[in-house]
Amino acid sequence: MNHSLSPRPQAGDGRLAPGATDGQRRPLGLRTRAMLFGVLAAAILTGLIALGSRGFHWFDATLIGYAVASIFAVAAVTYKYSFWLARPQTGRYWRRSWQLFFSYANFRRYTVLIPTAILDLFSQQFIRRRGMYRWLTHQCIFWGVILSCCITFSLTFGWIRMTLTATGQHLVWFFGFPLLAFPVDSALGWLIYHALDLTAILLFIGLVLALHRRFHDLSLITVQRFGFDLMPLALLMAIVITGLALTADSTWLRGAYYWYISLTHEVVVVLWLISLPFGKFFHLIERPATVGIELYWKTGEGTEMQTCARCGEAFAPVRFIQDLKKTLLDVGENYSLREDVFAQQSAESTGTEAEEQATRTLWWQDLCPSCKRVARGQATLAALDPGGNRFL
Template sequence: MENNMKQENGGRHVSAWVVALIVAALLIVLIVLGSRGLRDFDAALIGYAVASVFMIGAMAYRYTLWIGRPPTWRYFKAGWTNFLSLRNFRRYTLLIPQAWWTDIFAQTFILRRSLLRWIMHMSIFWGVILSLLITFPLTFGWLRFTLVPPDHYQVWVFGFPTIIFPILNGIGFMIYHGLDFSAALLVIGLSIAFWRRLNEMGLFMTQRFGFDLMPLILLFAICITGLALTASSLWWGGQFYWFISLTHQVVVVLWLLMLPFGKFFHIIQRPASIGVTLYQTVNQDVDHYTRDADSPQAIGTGRCKRCGHELPSEQFIADLKGVINDLGQDYTLNKNGDSLHDYCPTCKRVLRGQAYYQMMGKHFL
């Protein structure tokens, strides 16, 4: 069994490397094509581009490893099966958009815990997303601006001319300072994050410098140096611009290289929760109702074999047993094939206590 597990892990690592190389190569091809054979590629941004290619490849590598784990793959596959079902689409048409709103875009599940935490998460999440949406196209040469004399800019996307806007009007100001706005948003969220990590004992005792704090410190440094670049060009007459620009690039590259291996990797993992939401809803409804052509008929969910307490959906219990089996673990309790997962949490504790008592005898008390 142990040799089989090692072989499976080795196979997943090889698959992850293959996926990472393919994704990185595909991104390089898209950079060349999107920048019209590198004609629109700014050589001054080569450091950002190389770090971005490495980051995307590393993200693909780690995500492939994560998806390939037996528990993740089982539920990932079940989520896509439910998502691609026409029957489920008809019954749960609004479920996916609602889940995207509550779990990703608005993250209202955090708002129910704490308003301050919600403001922190929203500021950091949207600050990072907006920054990447602006930075990546500019870095890869997919997006560029040219001056249309005397006071207009034209936007070029993948080499095609698009809108022309005045530099000094509201739209021009918003576009030109888009990264400044995202940096200000990040400063708000990061300030709250640092305050919580210094004042909340639970976070203070469990945080790890390299995993929890370093990505936040680097992100804060990116914001400060980015805002300093704007200040240098607008108010300081270009003083210190070269030094600030070099410092900013170094910090951004370090953050990008750390992104696949730090706490911000959960941004990539989070959309998988949409599939979990659909999986749980569909299977819970299947346990409660079977529908024929005319009317629903209640059939009930799984029950604890000891007390009769309602359990999660029968499909969930079956998949949980499958995951445990994939991991080489056995929770069978008796010759009848009863499993520990056929009991509710309370009865599991009772069974555990009874087992201890049988083992220890009079020494149990």
């Protein structure tokens, strides 16, 4: 093996792989389709608000700002998510994951694999392996945001409301149907009344831990950006403080400043909702897709494994390597190691046939990680000492 086995991406010099398209260019149709999905999601949410509030009969008009911001956030999130799935890197694995999910051959494995992957998603074990401090921080923020959103949106949209019964109990209604009755002075009643306060306290703990780490961890201070890393945390902290201030004002100050605090709270909530599709917390929407990746990899472990072209060791499922090559072709990258053979084969074919021929060509991806490191080292030595005598 010599220095000719170093990877040579070809997209930068205009020579794209056969059948490939520029990964940075998006046809207008993809953007239009993503916009239509966003509009459809906003229309569906509006319909659910009308349905859950019984034709807006139980919709609180004073919460119109929250509702409008939520509809906009849903439309924007759907647009960005749809556009994200249109990328070759994510679209191929998204489609492949659903194919595996509905495959009868893999059905037996779902009983263990799917619940385990979902549990890992909610417990965030991948973060716990990085450190208990980071895991506790993410758990507090994750569950504080999720539970607060579930409660807030349900109340804002009129999906949940409470009325007083003739016996003096409070009755919870969900989508216009009676759900639960409880005494006003019961422990359950206290938990229901203060559910948002409890989730706010949980979120507050996570935010304090996160901000402490971001202001004291030198490895984060050097790379963090104010708008992307700190601003979302600051908005969440403002939401928590103003939300708890509403409870404090109504409990101890008899609502003396309730209007001003509620207006401030609404402003920061709306700002956070509008920034959700474009900021750091969009990964809350992206993260569930990892369940499909887990399924993709686990089901591939029992299939044919790719052997290294240099040492012959198995290192990855063949399906993964083949999909990776096709994805690289889609984004205009050519990592073939035998360029002459690749060019001769691809000159006579295009499209799917070119992809199939490319998978039969020796690629950089056909080497295991250890052999890649060896190839890089040999290429470096060959570049520094073309005659082969300098390091003797």
